[in-house]
Amino acid sequence: MQEATFLILTALADGAQHGYGIITDVQQISGGRVRLRAGTLYMALNRLRADELIAVDREEVVDGRLRRYYRLTPAGTRRLADEAARLQAHAAVALRRLNLAGGMAT
């Protein structure tokens, strides 16, 4: 799973969000490192919808502008949980080995 996809799914993990909300949330989650552009975001959202990992939650009109909220589907929740567990397992191994290597070096 690409990092942007992972971050978008993470942004939707605790509730439905609209496009701009996802962009700001992804920026916050990544500590300001990942700034999604509108084109990239909607390409990803379109793919995630086709893969049935996210769905449209609701639509609102705010100040004459359309806001469409997206939410995770059960399949999307499972996929994100699996990916998070996989990344966590890899990170744990990496950290353990780094500590081990550091211990041996000193």
Added chain:
Amino acid sequence: MTGQEHLERAYRRLPGWYPREFRREHGQEILAVLMAGAPDGQRRPGLAQSADLIRSGLWLRLRPSVPRSARTVRAAVKLMYAGAVASTVNLILLLAVIADVKVYHAIFGYHLTAAQASQLTTQFITVSVLWDLVPVAVRLWMAHAAGRGRNWARIVSTLLFGAATLNLTGAFSWLPPPGIHLTLVPMAYGPALPVLYWLAGLAVVWLLWRPGSRAFFRPPGYTQAQHQAQTAEPGHQAQMAELARVRARLPRQV
């Protein structure tokens, strides 16, 4: 006109790069995101922002939109694109070889004089390039159409595979000019390549007609949105109707 109106007008033009269906569905929404993210006082779309919209618009026009649930169709479309790439590589190899027509004909055991070779070169290159571009174009077209759930693409692909099978067995060798042209390039490297092409074609046809592909291919007029609505979870159709009502209240479409 204020700076913001100016910016909005410029942004309204950019979704033109997207496919019509996508623009209708997301145009307003993307515009809202662009306007929300624009810093105060901005009058023109940023270069990077515009490039990103154009890039994703073009990508959405070109790529197949097969959902993950239609696994067999996804695999078939990928194989068809791989076939188009292989045909292109074939063409490049061909161009490299026919730069020297004498060498090329030597493969077949023909011996040409310099005058004959130069006379043949232009005609030969033109015919060969056109001949090799046809399968590339057809493969791309079929992959694109099948990726959009067009049932006719599945039927045409199957008929073309039938023709390729006859071709492989030499059924067209009577065609002028020397029928060998039909399989000329792959055969130059032995029979392995055309057989590989044929096996890939067989896999495509098999995948396209698997029971799992049936739901994806629908009669004309049946859109992918309808497909998604039908395969979605219960209650989704009521939700879609509600969305349609909300959308009807919008000021105007991009």
